[in-house]
Amino acid sequence: ETGVTQTPRHLVMGMTNKKSLKCEQHLGHNAMYWYKQSAKKPLELMFVYNFKEQTENNSVPSRFSPECPNSSHLFLHLHTLQPEDSALYLCASSQDRLPVEKLFFGSGTQLSVL
Amino acid sequence: GESVGLHLPTLSVQEGDNSIINCAYSNSASDYFIWYKQESGKGPQFIIDIRSNMDKRQGQRVTVLLNKTVKHLSLQIAATQPGDSAVYFCAENNGVFGKGTRLSVIA
Numbered sequence: 203e204t205g206v207t208q209t210p211r212h213l214v215m216g217m218t219n220k221k222s223l224k225c226e227q228h229l230g231h232n233a234m235y236w237y238k239q240s241a242k243k244p245l246e247l248m249f250v251y252n253f254k255e256q257t258e259n260n261s262v263p264s265r266f267s268p269e270c271p272n273s274s275h276l277f278l279h280l281h282t283l284q285p286e287d288s289a290l291y292l293c294a295s296s297q298d299r300l301p302v303e304k305l306f307f308g309s310g311t312q313l314s315v316l
Numbered sequence: 317g318e319s320v321g322l323h324l325p326t327l328s329v330q331e332g333d334n335s336i337i338n339c340a341y342s343n344s345a346s347d348y349f350i351w352y353k354q355e356s357g358k359g360p361q362f363i364i365d366i367r368s369n370m371d372k373r374q375g376q377r378v379t380v381l382l383n384k385t386v387k388h389l390s391l392q393i394a395a396t397q398p399g400d401s402a403v404y405f406c407a408e409n410n411g412v413f414g415k416g417t418r419l420s421v422i423a
Contacts, residue, residue: 204359206359235411244405244413244415245360245405245413245416247411247412250411292359300409300410300411301348301408301409301410301411302411303348303365303409304362305350305352305360305362305407305411306362307359307360307361309358309359310358310359
């Protein structure tokens with residue numbers, strides 16, 4: 203148990219659906235992250251939040267919309283996704299913002315877009 | 317979640333042998349490096365780290381070597397066990413990860 207919980211573990215959605223991924227950390231950390239893991243690019247940093255404020259958006263398409271209501275919760279809202287968006291989406295947290303010594307990851311949500 | 321389907325370099329070793337996993341980095345200004353292990357169905361987990369003012373750091377059965385001249389890191393696992401089978405990533409402290417290497421241990 204890493205202290206970072208992601209739900210759901212698996213998600214299948216059509217291209218016209220709207221769904222959300224949820225991440226919760228119980229570590230008292232101030233920074234949270236979304237990563238995408240796929241066959242083409244093993245670990246891509248998507249978004250970074252520090253004290254609820256977005257500090258980094260690595261050219262992610264607008265069909266991915268993050269939300270961080272507080273330092274413990276992070277969401278990734280999905281809308282009009284493409285089949286190439288199928289991947290493992292990992293949430294992570296750290297005590298402080300980047301640069302940082304250690305990231306704590308959840309187990310991920312395996313997303314399939316049909 | 318799994319990293320199944322990732323087209324990664326693979327290292328196969330016999331149980332009990334030593335494993336060496338290599339990683340190259342590009343940013344010569346990086347001052348801190350981390351190795352993560354990702355088992356099937358889990359996210360990456362911290363194994364060991366090293367600062368740029370060191371060239372070697374040892375943990376329990378693991379050693380990380382840093383060669384700043386050629387911007388190269390290696391992770392050495394002694395007496396490799398079946399539980400070491402996983403994907404291993406090196407990372408810089410800016411959140412950027414390397415491509416990863418899949419380690420398969422043959423019993």
